[in-house]
Amino acid sequence: MSEKRKNDHIELAFKSQVSEKENHGLYYEPLLGSHQKVDLTCHAFGHELKAPLWVSSMTGGAERAKDINKRLALACQKFGLAMGLGSCRPLLESDERLADFQIRKYIGEQPLYANLGIAQLEELIEAKKMHAVSELLKKLDASGLIIHVNPLQEALQFEGDQFKFAPIQTIERTIDALDQTNIIVKEVGQGMGPNSLKLLLDLPIKGIELSAFGGTNFSFLEHSRHIKKESATLEPLLDFAYIGHTAQEMLSWINTFAEQNSLYKEKSLIISGGIQSIIQGHSLLEQSNLNAVIGFASKYLKPAMDSQEVLDEFIETQINSLSLCKNFLRRS
């Protein structure tokens, strides 16, 4: 060992006293693994991925979104991962921002899902224009459609949409109109309760993205934008930003439902929303009764804004961390 390293150890030892521990319900078993890379290949939503990581829906429809999406897509292609596009709503109006979303050429064969909000689907169904969604999926060469269900975000948004129907009805009508089951349903950062989850498990869709409470909170974000424009009389609405369900809660409900009905195990999950670390994600993956991947949104945003190199390095570190988890952390 070099003298410099020995000196570093002496100097840094006093600054390296960590007293809090966060095991996420896992046992650290230093005797059981090695530093060999583990095969992380997994299956979810009918796709094979090289690691259980999903780039959750984020952006599009703004100038800098184009570079961000391109980098995310290239990283998915490089590491064998999957990606959901941000809301493709701008493309329902015109092709002006098509280049932001048209990233099939970068992601290659990896799964790429288009994304639309429940409000847009409700509008298209009412106007008998669902062919626009099929055309959109074709234009993007998408593997399927992610539907985001965000009633609280809409309610706290300055120019938010109002739903005329309960989202479950719109989802059912979308499945009928599109005549395809390659559909994933998600929230946008507040998760959903057991009754909604059960209804989704009963539908002929591919699965659910939890998009749970604890990370990016769009209701809070929209309220902050709102407050800037309006007055403090809107303050009572803010309480709704603190409503929601964590990934741990949602997974427990889904697991219980899957124990009661094994057909639910044919669906897949993106465990996302406030996942703070690979160790936490790994712990949740290990608990899942359904095929599952870990989804991150905001955690990928910053490295994707920096550069391709920074993003690739970040994801490579995540993959190495998953390997470490598999080697040295056990649930029992």
Ligand SMILES: Cc1cc2nc3c(=O)[nH]c(=O)nc-3n(C[C@H](O)[C@H](O)[C@H](O)COP(=O)(O)O)c2cc1C
């Ligand atoms: C910048 C940004 C934009 C987002 N845009 C969308 C969107 O267009 N459609 C969608 O379904 N979710 C969107 N989300 C929500 C994420 O997909 C995810 O559900 C949520 O951010 C929770 O994940 P996180 O805690 O890892 O950020 C967005 C998130 C971020 C950070």
